[in-house]
Amino acid sequence: QLQLQESGPGLVKPSETLSLTxxxxxxxxxxxxxxxxxxxxxxxKGLEWIGSIYYSGSTYYNPSLKSxxxxxxxxxxxxxxxxxxxxxxxxxxxxxxxxxxGGLWGQGTLVTVSS
Amino acid sequence: QSAxxxxxxxxxxxxxxxxxxxxxxxxxxxxxxxxxxxQQHPGKAPKLMIYDVSKRPSGVPDRFSGSKSGNTASLTxxxxxxxxxxxxxxxxxxxxxxxxxxxxxxTVL
Numbered sequence: 001q002l003q004l005q006e007s008g009p010g011l012v013k014p015s016e017t018l019s020l021t022x023x024x025x026x027x028x029x030x031x032x033x034x035x036x037x038x039x040x041x042x043x044x045k046g047l048e049w050i051g052s053i054y055y056s057g058s059t060y061y062n063p064s065l066k067s068x069x070x071x072x073x074x075x076x077x078x079x080x081x082x083x084x085x086x087x088x089x090x091x092x093x094x095x096x097x098x099x100x101x102g103g104l105w106g107q108g109t110l111v112t113v114s115s
Numbered sequence: 116q117s118a119x120x121x122x123x124x125x126x127x128x129x130x131x132x133x134x135x136x137x138x139x140x141x142x143x144x145x146x147x148x149x150x151x152x153x154q155q156h157p158g159k160a161p162k163l164m165i166y167d168v169s170k171r172p173s174g175v176p177d178r179f180s181g182s183k184s185g186n187t188a189s190l191t192x193x194x195x196x197x198x199x200x201x202x203x204x205x206x207x208x209x210x211x212x213x214x215x216x217x218x219x220x221x222t223v224l
Contacts, residue, residue, distance in 0.1 A: 101151045103163035
């Protein structure tokens with residue numbers, strides 16, 4: 001049974017780059033037809049899709065974040081990652097790795113942007 | 116890409132039924148049969164309740180049902196129970212992209 005677990009710094013300074021990793025356990029990250037993604041939720045607010053990466057290597061990003069987001073996969077480590085550059089306080093949120101539209105979600109990790 | 120439109124709140128008494136709507140466009144809800152619904156309790160990760168418009172994952176009670184008409188999807192919860200009180204989010208595929216609704220707070224009176 002596949003499981004996801006986020007990891008990364010809980011505090012990032014303004015203007016720096018937020019970096020998170022999601023480790024996939026219980027199966028291979030590179031199996032065909034799989035896709036992976038990141039979703040965030042600011043405190044007290046709703047869910048926002050950040051982006052997704054497909055087994056083919058294709059990536060798709062939320063247009064509102066596209067200029068700052070990079071999602072990549074490391075098949076050797078069975079992990080995929082998120083990088084969000086030039087962060088501000090508005091990027092403070094719980095970040096989830098997940099399969100958008102599906103039932104596979106990590107537990108989430110709170111990232112606070114503050115000096 | 117705009118968020119899907121959900122009512123901010125709904126309420127019902129135990130045993131009653133409630134329906135939560137999720138309105139999008141022909142580019143998302145209306146264009147694909149890939150609408151999901153999530154239940155989220157405070158401090159917890161979202162839990163999938165419905166996928167592909169009307170399918171229930173294993174373990175989700177049949178009190179939860181989903182449907183779609185045109186650009187609007189709906190989640191119906193029948194036989195309301197106290198533990199159903201939570202936030203509910205719809206999510207739709209939008210052609211390589213995904214979009215969420217703003218969320219609906221369900222209060223069980």
